[in-house]
Amino acid sequence: MPEGQIIKALSGYYYVHEEGSNQIWQCRARGVFKKRGISPLVGDYVSFEPSSNGEGTVTEIAKRRNELIRPPIANVDQALLVFSIEEPEFNQILLDKFIVHIEKADITPIICLTKLDLAATLDGIPEEMEIYQKIGYEVFITSSKTKIGLSDVEEYLKGKTTVFAGQSGVGKSTLLNELDPSLQIETGEISLKLGRGRHTTRHVELIRLPSGGMVADTPGFSQLDFSSIEAEELSGLFLEFRDYSEQCKFRGCLHQNEPSCAVKSAVEKEEISSQRYQNYLQFLVDIQSEKQKRRY
Ligand SMILES: Nc1nc2c(ncn2[C@@H]2O[C@H](COP(=O)(O)OP(=O)(O)O)[C@@H](O)[C@H]2O)c(=O)[nH]1
Ligand SMILES: [Mg+2]
Ligand SMILES: [Zn+2]
Incomplete structure (x- = not known):
């Protein structure tokens, strides 16, 4: 039976690129998937049965390496977390939220800071970026307007499947159009009144770039709540906490109010960024209070 990869899902149809x-x-999709509560995802490797009308039926889905629910996509290597320096203004708590969810899905986060042309001087680059580089995350700084940094991003996407993530209006679609001008993906002008971009990307689709590599522009990561993340696993999703965690006095230390906490002392010694730690605490409280709510 022929095999291939689902590159687009729309209105109950799956578009399979034959290998x-x-x-x-x-x-x-074969009816049995629905019965078993499985739905094929963009990125799935599948077997399919061609039918006489030129269409086909997906008959089997290969085991996924990873998957995201919103946006619905599977078998991704890396996520390009796109944040603009201005319009909308850089938002570190949102970046950390993305990183946590992407790490949880076992996908490699990469940070792309866009709209460098809007930063008044080079001093306008958020200094937080150094924190992320120190943790070991790749950071790109680009402008689609002046074309700065675009070839570095392009190089990094080669031979990989990358999902683009980020708030509406940060310049994801514009960046993709720069990487492949034939795409002509609709981009949104920032509405001055609302201060945010229009939602112009409506479905998930994998696109093969001319330079090699597959990318997915997405309608956005709509559900970034913590319902799928346990308090105990959160600190493992802050990569720079990991080595310290092992030295905490208490097993399962949440680095909150426990005594002799190695993470807290690393924050005091400025070995861990206090902003990252504050965001960790914020997420931890969110997780704990969501749990409480579910209990009652
Ligand atoms: N000044 C400037 N504006 C940009 C840049 N990239 C995108 N934009 C603008 O930002 C707005 C939103 O871009 P879009 O690509 O639709 O964002 P998306 O919602 O993340 O896909 C559009 O008006 C773009 O023209 C950039 O590098 N510099
Ligand atoms: Mg877009
Ligand atoms: Zn601790």
Whole structure:
């Protein structure tokens, strides 16, 4: 049976790129998936059965390496977390929220700071970026307007499947258009009145870039709550806490109010960024209070 990868899902159809060919097959999913509560995702490697009308039926889904629910996509190597320096203004708590969710899904986060042309001087680059570089995250600083940094991003996407994530209006679609001008993805002018971009990307689709690599522009990560994350696992999703955690006095230390906490002393010694730690505490409280609510 032919095999391929789902590159688009729209209105109950799955568009399967047949392996070793350029053909795209419009497929339905076999009924049994629904019964078992499984829905095929963009990025899934599948077997499919061509039918006489030129369409096909997805008959099997290969085991996923990872998956995200919103946006619905599977088998991703890395997530490009796109944040603009201005319009909208850089938001570190949102960046940390993205990182936590991406780390949880076992996908590598990469940070891309856009709209450098809007930073008045180079001093306008948020100094927080150094924190992330020190943790070991790749950071790119770009402007689609002046074309700065675009080839570095392009190089990093080669041979990988990358999902673009970030608030509406930060310049994801514009960046993709720069990487492949034939795409002509709709971009949104910032509404001055609302101060945010229009939602112009409506479905998830994997696109093959001319330079190699697959990318997904997405309608956004709508659900960034912590319902799927346990308090005990949160600190493992802050990578720079990991080595310290092992030295805390109490096993399962949440680095909150416990005595002899190695994470807290690392914050005091400025070995861990206090902003990152504050965001950690904020998320921890969110998780704990969500749990409380579910209990009653
Ligand atoms: N000044 C400036 N504006 C940009 C840049 N990149 C995108 N924009 C603008 O930001 C707005 C939102 O861009 P868009 O790509 O639709 O954002 P998306 O919602 O993340 O896909 C549009 O008006 C773009 O023209 C940039 O590098 N510099
Ligand atoms: Mg867009
Ligand atoms: Zn601790």
